[in-house]
Amino acid sequence: MLQMLTQGVDCRVCNRRRIKCDRRLPTCGKCEKRGLTCSGYGVLLKWDQGVASRGKLKGQPLPIKTADQSAPAANLNEASKSLMTRMSRSGDPRQEIIPSFSSQMTTIPKPLLFFELKSADERYLIHHYDHIVASNMAWADCHENPWRHIMIPLALESPHLLNAILAFAAKHINAISMSASQDSTAVMPISYPERFQQKAVTLLAREIQEFATERDCQPPSNIPKAISRNRSNAILATMLVLCNVETVWPDSSYWQVHLNAARTIMASSEDRTLSKTADDSTSVFLEQELFIANTFASTTNFLDFTVDEDFKLNTTSSKSGSIFIEFLKLLQMVISLQRQAITRPEILANSGISPSGLRKLFEHARSQTLTVDETYQTSPSYDYLHLTRTVNCFYHAGLIYSYRALLRDELLDLDLVIEKQTQITTSKFELFRALGFAETNKPTFAQDLVWPLFIAGTEATREDEQEMVIAKLQHSMSETGFSNCQHALEFLNAFWQYRNCDAGQGIKSDWIGFARDWTGQGKTFLVF
Structure with missing residues (x-):
């Protein structure tokens, strides 16, 4: 059923034989041709308490149990018999795959x-x-x-x-x-x-x-x-x-x-x-x-x-x-401040947050993220260019989200309002450019782009921008098999319509205000 797929690492049998593996799934073709049992590519499962096949302990479990250790073994044997009895009675081991056990x-x-x-x-x-x-x-x-x-x-x-x-x-x-x-x-x-x-x-x-x-x-x-x-x-x-x-x-x-x-x-x-x-x-x-x-x-x-x-x-x-934990920690800080400001607006005024200050925080997160751990550098799916584009997507999407959530025009001086709008315009341009190159129909980072795509959608004012967001979100859902962003698309379509009508003019043309009303009606959604 998965024959057309390939794995990113060699199977262990080919590794031991020191030959190139064709990495087919579910088992490699070279093992199949030689009549060998392919051990696969994932976690190698080993079972404790095996039985010796040769030597003086042949036929005995290792290590030999002492008298003090025999009680758990008796419980194990009873549980094994109970399981096998249920399997034989049902005729199909899938009818009840988990046996009952003592709470001890x-x-x-x-x-x-x-x-x-x-x-x-x-x-x-x-x-x-x-x-x-x-x-x-x-x-x-x-x-x-x-x-x-x-x-x-x-x-x-x-x-x-x-x-x-x-x-x-x-x-x-x-x-x-x-x-x-x-x-x-x-x-x-x-x-x-x-x-x-x-x-x-x-x-x-x-x-x-x-x-x-x-x-x-x-x-x-x-x-x-x-x-x-x-x-x-x-x-x-x-x-x-x-x-x-x-x-x-x-x-x-x-x-x-x-x-x-x-x-x-x-x-x-x-x-x-x-x-x-x-x-x-x-x-x-x-x-x-x-x-x-x-x-x-x-x-x-x-x-x-x-x-x-x-x-x-x-x-x-x-x-x-x-890999993206630095951006998530910043977003969590922004979310916390934004929620507290709902009941205590003075928090934002006294926080000292500015467009330039937020930008420095996200620049630091970007540099930290690009210092990629060796685990990812040695991955067969590792693609530094694509990673860089994805990191830039998070950088600009995070900035836009933070500016919209924390920097209210009524609390800012005119020069800071201008700086905020300039940065949002710049980040929107860079975000759409990075997303334009992003390959959401390929698996490497497809699952990572849905949140930046959603933020791009909240800023999309032209029809071609909206069409790109829809197409790439659909590609990502199709590639990964996760359809939870379908509700995010419904939200974006409703927000675009709301923003374009006369009733959408004013403070609630900001998507966060609209989302608060939307979720207040029980229409929750997860972009993840």
Whole structure:
């Protein structure tokens, strides 16, 4: 079903044989011709407690269990038998892929997950997530893409996360099968995404309840730190995946529910669990992804916002390598000030913010972003020219958004009003020029351009500008398989009509004022 696609790295078998891999999917052609089992391109899964094939321990698990260690093994054997019994009774292992476990078990034993992934459909879904979905989720796909190298191993220990990923992949396959730009004939049964998603939500609710009960019944010092962190990470990861599941089709607004829940979990975990360290890559990655989603959501939605919901990165997470994180931190600062000024207008007047000051902040963010981490430089999808154009898009889109959000004409001297308008005009020209060269019909950075395209749309006054924004947003949605920007296009069309009519003249011809009224009617949208 994915034969026409290719991967960006060689398979491990060809690497060991020291030959050039043709990188075909789902397995490389050279392995197929030689009758070899291709190990694939993604995460190499290894199962603990294997069985020795030779030597004096032949036929025995390694290491040999002592008497003190035999109790967990007994539980494992019972759980394995229970799972296999249910599979044999149902006649179809897909009927119930997650066994029931005692609340005392903190992780799912890996041998059980081996049985669970014996279903061809589940293996295919994990393959699709590994090779297609994870590539679209990262700013730029690379060898160490955390959506692949962190999320998949974590899912193999967390049934709720595993089911969320299966739902994500199934829904994405059905979405791209309807896209003219995707050469795919794969279609999953319509019940698959819903079934996996419902299973994920049910298991997640159970895990949250059990985890909360355990923490309330004993002091935090009695809970093993690694277990507490791993369970908290898995819960947060599941919520983030479920949030993204709701962005595949444009007819869902449940992403808000999962995003708010993730924010609540993060706030509670900061109170009760360990502070993060630089080597805790999973926690850092998840916090960054929550910060990114929360920031983008806040740029276009204005309902029920309080300063308490103002989610900031901690020091450890803010230093780590998400490629556009410097721009996002600036946008978060702008959003916070803009929201506070709704009830306290004097904040902006006393902030000392000026057009030149904002420009310096965004220039610093641009220079920091262009100092690209080596992880991205060695990526096969790495394209420095395209990255530079994308960074310039964020620079000018961020400036325009900040000027519109913070620099109110009535609070500025005449010379600052002129400077603001001049900078907006310049940034609009540069933004449209950079977007004109941007290739939203190619996967490398297509997913990164939707927010700059939306901001360009808010400034588009000519018909050709509006047509370019529409075409490129549609290309991006078609290429990535995520249709959540369809509501953003509806908003832009309504705003363009409103601005062109007589009633649209005045202060609310600014898109932020119009968006506040729009979302006040329950028409929320996410540009992400």
